[in-house]
Amino acid sequence: MPPKQRTKGKQEIYNENQAALEFYWRISLCSSAVQIISVVAFFSWLRSLATALMIGMHYLAIRVMRSIARPKFSGNQLIDGGIDLSLTNGMGEHMKDLILFSALLQFGALFTDYFWCLIVVAPIRVVYIVWPLLSPWLRSSSENVQEKPKPKPNPRKERRIYK
Numbered sequence: 167m168p169p170k171q172r173t174k175g176k177q178e179i180y181n182e183n184q185a186a187l188e189f190y191w192r193i194s195l196c197s198s199a200v201q202i203i204s205v206v207a208f209f210s211w212l213r214s215l216a217t218a219l220m221i222g223m224h225y226l227a228i229r230v231m232r233s234i235a236r237p238k239f240s241g242n243q244l245i246d247g248g249i250d251l252s253l254t255n256g257m258g259e260h261m262k263d264l265i266l267f268s269a270l271l272q273f274g275a276l277f278t279d280y281f282w283c284l285i286v287v288a289p290i291r292v293v294y295i296v297w298p299l300l301s302p303w304l305r306s307s308s309e310n311v312q313e314k315p316k317p318k319p320n321p322r323k324e325r326r327i328y329k
Contacts, residue, residue: 177244179247194227201272204275234258
């Protein structure tokens with residue numbers, strides 16, 4: 167039998183969340199700074215627009231991660247450490263993936279502008295994640311909902327048939 171997985175305490179969750187937020191903030195800051203320097207050195211409208219889009223994506227992802235991991239304090243005492251950002255298939259993990267993906271795009275775009283074409287992968291990933299939630303509503307037809315129940319057979323007729 168595999169050993170039982172250890173649960174994390176609220177202080178441990180708080181410390182890990184703060185470390186993760188700091189780490190991803192630094193990744194976002196470094197990749198955006200390098201990209202801004204590139205835009206200033208070799209200006210083009212495509213690069214400036216794509217850089218603004220990436221900075222917006224980083225900002226929103228960091229903002230979502232901070233709201234997920236928001237701790238609650240009473241005075242100096244920690245009451246709740248926030249939701250763990252390391253949960254498998256949690257929103258925090260998806261935001262981390264978005265930050266890493268966009269940072270890699272920014273660094274790749276330093277070498278060639280064709281890396282900006284990979285930005286379409288992010289919406290495809292969103293559809294892939296959300297599809298199991300939306301597919302039951304999209305696949306159900308309106309005919310099944312409005313279908314009338316079949317009338318019950320008359321028991322007297324059944325007796326006549328079987329006698």
